[in-house]
Amino acid sequence: MVYKNFKQLIDTNISKASAKTVAVVCAEDDHSVGAAMEAGREGIIRPLLIAGEEKIKPLLETYGDYCDYELLPVSNQEEAVQTMVEVVNSGKADAIMKGLIQTADFMKAVVSKENNLRTGQLISHMVVIELPTYHKLLCVTDPAMMTYPDVDQKKQIILNAVDMLTRIGFDTPKVAALAAVDFINPKMPESVDAGLLKEMYERGEIPGCILEGPISYDLAVHKESAEIKGYDSPVAGDADILLAPNITVGNVLIKSLAFSAQGIPASIVTGAKVPIVLTSRASSQMEKFHSLVLAASLKGDH
Amino acid sequence: MVYKNFKQLIDTNISKASAKTVAVVCAEDDHSVGAAMEAGREGIIRPLLIAGEEKIKPLLETYGDYCDYELLPVSNQEEAVQTMVEVVNSGKADAIMKGLIQTADFMKAVVSKENNLRTGQLISHMVVIELPTYHKLLCVTDPAMMTYPDVDQKKQIILNAVDMLTRIGFDTPKVAALAAVDFINPKMPESVDAGLLKEMYERGEIPGCILEGPISYDLAVHKESAEIKGYDSPVAGDADILLAPNITVGNVLIKSLAFSAQGIPASIVTGAKVPIVLTSRASSQMEKFHSLVLAASLKGDH
DSSP states (O other): OOOSSHHHHHHHHOOGGGOEEEEEETOOSHHHHHHHHHHHHTTSEEEEEEEOHHHHHHHHHHHTTSSOOEEEEOSSHHHHHHHHHHHHHTTOOSEEEEOSSOHHHHHHHHHOGGGTOBOSSOOEEEEEEEOTTSSSOEEEEOSSSOSSOOHHHHHHHHHHHHHHHHHHTOSSOEEEEEOSSSSOOTTOHHHHHHHHHHHHHHTTSSTTSEEEEEEOHHHHHOHHHHHHTTOOOTTTTOOSEEEOSSHHHHHHHHHHHHHTSOOEEEEEEESBSSOEEOOOTTSOHHHHHHHHHHHHTOOSOO | OOOSSHHHHHHHHOOGGGOEEEEEETOOSHHHHHHHHHHHHTTSEEEEEEEOHHHHHHHHHHHTTSSOOEEEEOSSHHHHHHHHHHHHHTTSOSEEEEOSSOHHHHHHHHHOGGGTOBOSSOOEEEEEEEOTTSSSOEEEEOSSSOSSOOHHHHHHHHHHHHHHHHHHTOSSOEEEEEOSSSSOOTTOHHHHHHHHHHHHHHTTSSTTSEEEEEEOHHHHHOHHHHHHTTOOOTTTTOOSEEEOSSHHHHHHHHHHHHHTSOOEEEEEEESBSSOEEOOOTTSOHHHHHHHHHHHHHOOSOO
8 A cells, every 4th residue: 555645544544433542741731632533534543632630621611522531530641641551551541642731751661561551563653744845654763762773773763653553554665774885885884784774685685675775865765866876775755654764864854855855754662552642832733733644544553 | 236037137237348267177077068069159157168179079060150259278177176276276167067067076176275276265156046936046055065154154155145146147146044933942053053143143244235134944945934923123034045954954945936936046156266157966957957057147357
């Protein structure tokens, strides 16, 4: 399956009747509650709001009649986090979304061994972006969480993204390990790592995908450029996943795609038992909505 | 002066009567001769073709009547390079363009002390890009030449770009030292360098510009994002120059802008006595043309 855009992803993967339940942890700010209730109204998700009753009250006055929701009242942040752990481990929540809680506190609860939300996989961040200039949804990872991953961590970041896209319905995602050059240059560590990943892939250590690297951005997404340069690869011009060599490349890339290439981004944290929506206050309503779409599009268990 | 696009740059800076002379070194391939003669026909430049007579003959059959040009015949590459050195040092050529000669050989001649083409400045590469989603021409540096510059080299890369833009007519260019974050994080070297550059700027060591850093891509080019995040700076949303922390960030960025954001790039090598057009075989005709426009737009001596 190839998804041209988010609409197609919604039409294919989401039905109101079997909408996924997303727990909003500390659902006490307009931005997270608004996004969750809006997605609820569209039939994308069922909001499960974990919040202090007094704190969420004014928000429910605004959004309460958007959709059916469930409220799990808590008296403080600690209880909210504990409730999140329970609803994930009991299978009641299919995904979680960060509300009015510091990212560090929230992620600490996610990664804490005793909360049993981990799967043994590394936790990484991926952005899926709809671009007017590309023929399908494009994933960039990791632009936010793993800062300067080593080769093994890069492998795990790729596996996380491949797992996610496969569960969304992509057939054998094509992975481009990005560099500034299309050959291994010992003086350019990003190209060396990309070459090592290609070797690992050829040895069967990165299954479920087709991987190419080192490969430059233009060859990964633009078939004509690859043809001019004589770069022959099934990934050339048709990449599904762009592996950024580090957070700076990933961050600049997703922002250039979102702000200069008019892309619509959705972002998700992967590798825990359930997908995590971790948008920031500065994220647009559209980004929050599509991040929930992404979380709700996943099929099957982890 | 703010240039919305290349057309405005041409209209403002270039007149057929005083067109700059661009020496094409080893003008023996269709791509460089075609680009130079096309720019000649448009009155952007006067081509000064340095080439083997036999080798350029078939090309002149195609392009010979495009415009007035001068041919300096040479018998081999060594002579071509020597002729380039002479026409630059005598002031006959205002800019040079690489033809059918390996980039390494070409640049070796440029940087060689005995050829006297250097100015004492570092040699760096900059791309100026016209974007449908930005209100003016945007410069990214250095996406190709200085691979992993240290802070002092970054300072020189900035000074080269500021010098170029100022000679094109920009008023006090606004420089964004890019990072993945908008604050100094000791664990993120790009942000540390950007912070150091800001300090150097505040001490007056990087004159002729307004510099901000560390700053993320969205805040540099998108005013609303900066407002949402409370990031107050004259550079926010209005950057003229984006300093990429290294070649990989720069390369991925310019390619995402060119191939996904439908930008029109022009590239130039700066820091030598004259601007250098160093496009590759894979560069589009449009890129070659606009690179010549950039070289031809420079006012005043170095």
